[in-house]
Amino acid sequence: MSPRAVAPLVPAATDPAMIRNFCIIAHIDHGKSTLADRMLQITGIVSDRDMRAQYLDRMDIERERGITIKSQAVRMPWAVADSSGAGRAYALNMIDTPGHVDFSYEVSRSLAACEGAILLVDAAQGIEAQTLANLYLALENDLEIIPVLNKIDLPAAEPEKYARELAELIGGSPDDVLKVSGKTGEGVEALLDRVVERIPAPVGDADAPARAMIFDSVYDSYRGVVTYVRMVDGKLNPRERIQMMSTRATHEILEIGVSSPEPTPTKGLGVGEVGYLITGVKDVRQSKVGDTVTTAVKPASEALAGYTEPLPMVFSGLYPIDGSDYPELREALDKLKLSDAALVYEPETSVALGFGFRAGFLGLLHLEIVTERLRREFGLDIIATAPSVVYEVTTEDKKTVTVTNPSEFPTGGKIAEVREPMVKAAILAPKDYVGTIMELCQSRRGSLLGMDYLGEDRVEIRYTIPLGEIVFDFFDQLKSKTAGYASLDYEPVGDQAADLVKVDILLQGEQVDAFSAIVHRDKAYAYGVLMTGRLRELIPRQQFEVPIQAAIGARIIARESIRAMRKDVLAKCYGGDITRKRKLLEKQKEGKKRMKMVGRVEVPQEAFIAALSGETEGKKDGKK
Known part of the structure; x- marks a missing residue:
């Protein structure tokens, strides 16, 4: 704890001039959470006894993987001497944000609640793809940027080189770039002083009707929905009736306060403050991220602008292994949607898998984290079908169909x-790997947009690539071909026409919808061979031969057969006439033929799970 830290600061309402709202943005693994830990310790808001690494990462899955999934807001006190030498106590509202491209929606909401951002760069790795993406997001929001180099204590750190790179990127002098170590705490006090000095105080009308923006919310099983807000105008007090401006629902505030970093009740929230509200509401749909909260007695006439709705990039079917768990899955998704505003879902049915949901995600890691949270937090056993993207299909009679699931692809x-x-896609890598990266992108039907050198040895390559080509194993391939040095960021840029076909998998002539896929015509044969080969290993043998076929429309492009189990009908014949043996074999043959006509191949649940998870096997990477 620094001697500059002041007693925990949670007054009824702080003068807006004494508030600083900022967030930390960076590429994944550049030390955001570690720097946040040091700030919590230095400001004295968390005692040394209670301190643990990644203090603000509340989920087990975040701590295990070392990645931040949810933004976390915390208020810290900090004293800065004024011209007379007396210490003035400021309230610093900090939001620690995720760094992964799949969670950029969390970052965009956090930026809207702040006036400034700390742009953090690893002094050993330099600027990465997501650093640039988050910087552009912050500039779009007109935030004050404080450039900071972290991990200067590492032997491989090159602070002078990367300070020049950062200064060139955002304009200014390399001397303006602060050098800190989140691990040792070196330079963190100077950074807190710079935050107070450079980041503007929040602006709002204290006498206007109350308006607060919901930037996050979570579900607490004991207290209901906990809503995190940033006050813009007016004031909110405990026991006051509030109204959600989009749904017109009214509630009473049971508790209002700030996260410091544990929930600390206060006597209200004023202009510029960041805090939480608890109304006891259990219905998770009543607290929508981006909504405006106002008072019911004197409501505001105009809502705040809110956030742009995130567009799902990847779709996957989520089905409970036990069909009776369907209501629990619906309830679990409702609660997850509250803490993850980028998740979208709607009910769907599958012939093979029963009732489930078609869910939209921002990327493959997002899909993986959501399925993992459903298993851990809600105890559900679920199957996630192979990820797919959204296609627009136009038939010759001018009908347009939006396809999120291969089973919706028009036939006939x-x-x-x-x-x-x-x-x-923007790929940052050392210049030695330019050739291998271009080769990989071109094999995925990419078109080169341009190339820029960010320094003497680092290059940014920009491509347009079909989303369907990068959602599976593109990132893994990129990492393995560049010895782990490349970083990737991508954003949607519309759509284009392509020669795509639907590949169906047939068992005994019957289509199994869960294994269908939409692929480029050039890759259809490879997909057919892969899936038929995989299913031949996974489906148990029957009493009759089972053909597994891959087909485009009526044309078969690949086939494997599961050989029949054969009972030895000649075991009881110890000799005798050959006609006796032939008669028994003919009888067996007839029986198998009849069984094949009426027999239906049952695909065991394990085979479904293995075949579908095989699509993304080995592609589970948390770090882009």
Whole structure:
């Protein structure tokens, strides 16, 4: 704890001039959470006895993987001497944000609640793809940027080189770039002083009707929905009736306070403050992220702008292994949606898997984290089908169909055009790997947009690539081909027409919808061979031979057979006439033929799970 820290500061309402709202943005693994830990310790808001690494990462899955999934807001006190030498106590509201491209929506909401941002760069690795993406987000929000180099205590750190790189990127002098170590605490006090000095105080009308923006919310099983807000105008007090401006629902505030970092009740929230509200509401749909909270007695006439709705990039079917768990899965998704505003879902049914939900995610890691949270936090056993993206299919009779699931792909009629989503990918890597990166992108039907050198040895390569080509194993391939040095960021840039086909998997001539996929015509054969080969290993043998076929429409492109189990009907014949043996074999043959006509191949649950998870096997990476 620094001698500059003041007693925990949680007054009824702080003068807006004494408040500083800021967030920490960076590429994944550049030390945001470690720097936040040191700030909590130095300001004295968390005692040394209670301190633990990644203090603000509340989920087990965050701590295990070392990644931040949820933004966390915390208020810290900090004293700065004024011109007379007396210490003035400031309230610093900090939001620690995720660094992964799949959670950029969390970052965009956090930026809207702040006036400034600390742009953190690893002094051993330099600027990465997500550093640039988050910087552009902050600049769009007109935030004050404080450039900071972290991990200067590492032997491999090159602070002077990367300070020049950072200064060139955002404009200014390399001397303005602060050098800190989140691990040892070196330079963190100077950084807190810079936050007070450079980041502007929040602006709002204290006498206007209350308006607060909901930037996050979580579900507490004991207290109901906990809503995190940033006050813009007016004031909110305990026991006051509030109104949600989008739903017009009214509630009474049972508790209002700030996270410091544990929930600390206060006598109200004023202009510029960041805090939480508890109304006891259990219905998770009543607290929508981006909504405006006002008072019921004197409501505001105009709502705040809110946030742009996130567009799901990847779709997957989520099905309970036990069909009776369907209501529990619906309730679990409702609660997850509250803490993860980027998750979208709607009910769907599958012939093979029963009732479930079609869910939309921002990327493959987002899908993986959501399924993991459903298993851990709600105790559900679920199957996630192979991820797919959204296609626009136009038939020859001018009908347009939006396809999020291969089973929705039109059949029978002639297809005039299929349009697939495209993304603009930015890849940062050492210049030695330019050739291998270009080769990988071109094999995924990418088109080169341009190339820029960020320094003497680092290059940014920009491509447009079909989203369907990068959602599976593109990032893994990129990492393995560049010895782990490359970093990737992408954003949607519309769609384009492509030669895409639907590949169906047939068992005994019957289509199994869960294994269908939409792929480029050039890769259809490879997908057919892969899936038929995988299912031949996974499906148990029957009393009759089972053909596994991959087909495009009526044309079979690949086939494997599961050989029949054969009972030895000649075991009881110790000799005798050959006609006796032939008669028994013919009888067996007839029986198998009849069984094949009426027999239905049951695909065991384990085979479904293994075949579908095989699509993303080895592709579970938390770090882009």
